[in-house]
Amino acid sequence: MVRDAAGRAVRFELTTELSDYWEVLAGYAPALALERVAEFARVEEVAAAALFGDHDPFAATSAPGDRAAAFRAVMLGGPKRKKSPGPYNNGLEAIVCLSRNDNKLGALVELAAAAASVPQLVVDPDSEEARFPSGSEAIPNLPEHSAQDCRNSDPVVVERVVRLATEGRRIRFDDPIGIYILEVQSSQLLDPDGESLPVEWFRLGRQGPPLPDGLPRHQRLELEIPAEAGFSLAQVRAARTGRPIEHGAQIAELVQLGLYLRVGEPRAVRVQAKPRPAPTVAACSERPDCALEIETAERLEGLIG
Amino acid sequence: MMAAAGTPELQPGIYLGPGAPKAFLLAIAEFAPGCDSAQAGTALRRVWEVLADLRRGVVRDTEATRPGEEGARVDADTFDALLGYGASLFGPGRDLTELVRPDLLVALGHPGGPFPTLRWGSDVPPGSGEGDVCLQLTGRDSQAVSRAVVEVWKLIVDEELPLSIRETYEGFARDDGRSWIGFHDGVSNIRRSQREAAVRCAGDPAWNRGGTYLAFLRCGVDLAAWRRLAREQQEILVGRDKLTGNPIEKVEWDGIRLHPRAFPSPAGTPEERDAFLDPPETGDPVVEASHIHRANQNRAEPTTPAAHRIFRQGYEYLDGFAAGEPAIGLNFVSFQGELEHLRQILGLAGWLGGVNFGGRAQRGPGEPEPIELIELRAGGFYAVPPRAKPFPGAGLFAAT
Numbered sequence: 062m063v064r065d066a067a068g069r070a071v072r073f074e075l076t077t078e079l080s081d082y083w084e085v086l087a088g089y090a091p092a093l094a095l096e097r098v099a100e101f102a103r104v105e106e107v108a109a110a111a112l113f114g115d116h117d118p119f120a121a122t123s124a125p126g127d128r129a130a131a132f133r134a135v136m137l138g139g140p141k142r143k144k145s146p147g148p149y150n151n152g153l154e155a156i157v158c159l160s161r162n163d164n165k166l167g168a169l170v171e172l173a174a175a176a177a178s179v180p181q182l183v184v185d186p187d188s189e190e191a192r193f194p195s196g197s198e199a200i201p202n203l204p205e206h207s208a209q210d211c212r213n214s215d216p217v218v219v220e221r222v223v224r225l226a227t228e229g230r231r232i233r234f235d236d237p238i239g240i241y242i243l244e245v246q247s248s249q250l251l252d253p254d255g256e257s258l259p260v261e262w263f264r265l266g267r268q269g270p271p272l273p274d275g276l277p278r279h280q281r282l283e284l285e286i287p288a289e290a291g292f293s294l295a296q297v298r299a300a301r302t303g304r305p306i307e308h309g310a311q312i313a314e315l316v317q318l319g320l321y322l323r324v325g326e327p328r329a330v331r332v333q334a335k336p337r338p339a340p341t342v343a344a345c346s347e348r349p350d351c352a353l354e355i356e357t358a359e360r361l362e363g364l365i366g
Numbered sequence: 367m368m369a370a371a372g373t374p375e376l377q378p379g380i381y382l383g384p385g386a387p388k389a390f391l392l393a394i395a396e397f398a399p400g401c402d403s404a405q406a407g408t409a410l411r412r413v414w415e416v417l418a419d420l421r422r423g424v425v426r427d428t429e430a431t432r433p434g435e436e437g438a439r440v441d442a443d444t445f446d447a448l449l450g451y452g453a454s455l456f457g458p459g460r461d462l463t464e465l466v467r468p469d470l471l472v473a474l475g476h477p478g479g480p481f482p483t484l485r486w487g488s489d490v491p492p493g494s495g496e497g498d499v500c501l502q503l504t505g506r507d508s509q510a511v512s513r514a515v516v517e518v519w520k521l522i523v524d525e526e527l528p529l530s531i532r533e534t535y536e537g538f539a540r541d542d543g544r545s546w547i548g549f550h551d552g553v554s555n556i557r558r559s560q561r562e563a564a565v566r567c568a569g570d571p572a573w574n575r576g577g578t579y580l581a582f583l584r585c586g587v588d589l590a591a592w593r594r595l596a597r598e599q600q601e602i603l604v605g606r607d608k609l610t611g612n613p614i615e616k617v618e619w620d621g622i623r624l625h626p627r628a629f630p631s632p633a634g635t636p637e638e639r640d641a642f643l644d645p646p647e648t649g650d651p652v653v654e655a656s657h658i659h660r661a662n663q664n665r666a667e668p669t670t671p672a673a674h675r676i677f678r679q680g681y682e683y684l685d686g687f688a689a690g691e692p693a694i695g696l697n698f699v700s701f702q703g704e705l706e707h708l709r710q711i712l713g714l715a716g717w718l719g720g721v722n723f724g725g726r727a728q729r730g731p732g733e734p735e736p737i738e739l740i741e742l743r744a745g746g747f748y749a750v751p752p753r754a755k756p757f758p759g760a761g762l763f764a765a766t
Contacts, residue, residue, distance in 0.1 A: 185559060186559050187557070191640070196667060216666045217672055217673055220664055220665055228646055244714060244715050246719065300475070300479070302469045324647065344563065
């Protein structure tokens with residue numbers, strides 16, 4: 062959320078771009094990376110140091126790997142991503158790409174691939190019939206660290222992909238792979254008169270040339286109230302709570318993200334999944350993986366402030 | 367299903383296990399202007415006491431009043447009562463409670479909305495279905511639940527309680543497992559082992575921890591319009607074969623019309639049996655846009671926020687005839703740990719926010735005309751605290 066000097070929300074920005082793309086862009090086309098970041102920050106230009114720190118990306122001795130590493134250090138919170146991302150990727154000046162370690166391309170591939178490689182059936186405790194497992198039931202059966210419960214994404218992806226795999230379908234990633242903004246519930250944000258904000262105020266961007274399937278593949282969303290509207294984003298209310306918009310999360314929860322897979326017909330691949338007893342899924346508050354996820358989210362929130 | 371030790375018990379009237387009573391009545395009540403918190407709490411305590419007596423078979427009007435006679439009793443245990451609290455209870459200036467309103471416990475809004483494709487009927491008065499309090503009565507038959515709400519009314523009158531019953535909505539369970547539109551209903555409801563987790567409020571706000579939220583949407587169905595559709599078109603919109611209930615696997619276009627092709631009836635393999643309840647992903651955009659796919663996007667655990675799992679417990683209704691047609695529909699009742707989930711289900715375009723009931727917004731050749739099958743006749747959100755003494759949610763009110 063971009064705020065004015067008084068701390069009031071003036072613009073909302075959301076990105077689903079993977080850092081892997083930006084590391085390559087910074088490594089091989091640093092000038093273009095700076096140009097794009099300046100666009101996002103709505104400034105004429107951005108100093109190289111803002112993205113690359115002490116490293117001069119235009120020095121004759123600078124190699125792509127050096128530039129990518131420098132970009133990682135400044136914009137993604139270091140190699141282990143434990144520090145706060147720089148101001149051009151933490152919302153203070155701009156937001157460029159996802160910075161969490163588990164939001165990388167590798168993590169996404171590992172998640173889907175792990176789920177696709179372990180067909181599973183469980184025996185329902187009530188009906189005593191075999192059925193497809195839920196995400197939380199399937200995750201413990203996947204290779205360690207390939208998926209994490211207690212997130213919005215992993216259990217849903219795992220549940221869907223495990224089922225597809227168990228049905229014996231061929232599965233591949235859509236091209237181009239990415240996390241895309243599928244839709245925004247613009248009607249859920251109300252102006253001071255109680256009317257929904259116009260859809261055109263929600264700017265979706267960072268989509269390549271549309272593909273024949275017509276599916277949305279946007280990776281960036283911006284919401285800004287035009288000056289002529291006569292009110293600010295801080296005066297917008299969330300229909301679902303009646304409360305004014307103060308935090309980005311109030312808008313982010315109206316955005317649905319997705320990952321596209323290409324899937325073939327069932328029984329194309331012969332699979333055998335022996336039904337096993339459905340594991341008990343404990344409440345969130347009783348699970349160490351959930352505690353870890355909450356701790357990570359809170360830490361990142363603290364870092365970003 | 368039993369709650370874990372130490373976990374507050376859900377109120378009666380939420381049937382997570384097999385079977386549910388046949389009759390439904392939802393009463394919407396309001397506290398009188400000027401009523402203070404203590405008076406409101408006292409009124410509800412008395413209502414709860416009278417309902418408890420009635421559940422034991424005790425009717426106030428037929429209690430013994432003369433020496434030597436015995437009070438006349440009615441059958442015991444013929445109904446369950448559940449108490450919920452609406453957004454207006456927390457309204458500024460009401461002074462009914464000092465506790466905080468749950469963030470998503472809001473009035474549904476009128477005349478716009480409340481959901482992108484589920485709109486109010488044009489003749490529905492504002493606030494229909496919303497009030498300070500809702501009393502859900504579910505029971506053996508219509509008599510059991512009707513008697514209960516009338517006994518509450520008698521109490522209010524006799525004791526001049528600062529409470530009035532403004533509206534009631536009745537309904538019944540069908541014994542054929544089908545809805546008014548003739549198709550199987552409730553087949554894809556959340557599986558039993560997930561229900562407890564789906565309905566429990568984790569504790570935001572703390573006063574409703576261990577309770578749940580009730581969403582009531584009285585959905586009028588335009589049966590005449592529905593019956594004008596050919597069976598094939600109905601099946602495309604629903605996503606199931608009308609007779610067998612088997613999910614539609616694909617649609618085939620013969621140049622003139624679309625033909626839905628259903629999966630064969632469940633055979634031997636676990637996958638096939640599960641697919642009846644939970645149809646597989648489909649690459650067919652027409653099938654993907656059907657009602658059952660829109661309403662059930664995944665089978666993740668309720669602990670996964672993005673899964674939007676809720677437990678549905680609806681009752682059909684017939685509200686007489688209007689202009690020569692039956693005024694029928696569904697009392698959609700759902701219980702969920704967070705109202706966010708229903709908001710998302712009815713808000714997201716890929717779920718039920720994109721079209722009224724089912725089908726594609728941008729239809730292709732042979733696909734059914736967009737149909738406004740459902741309109742909202744009444745509705746409200748209610749917080750449903752766990753069981754407590756002297757009545758559920760007593761902590762909301764000042765002690766007397």
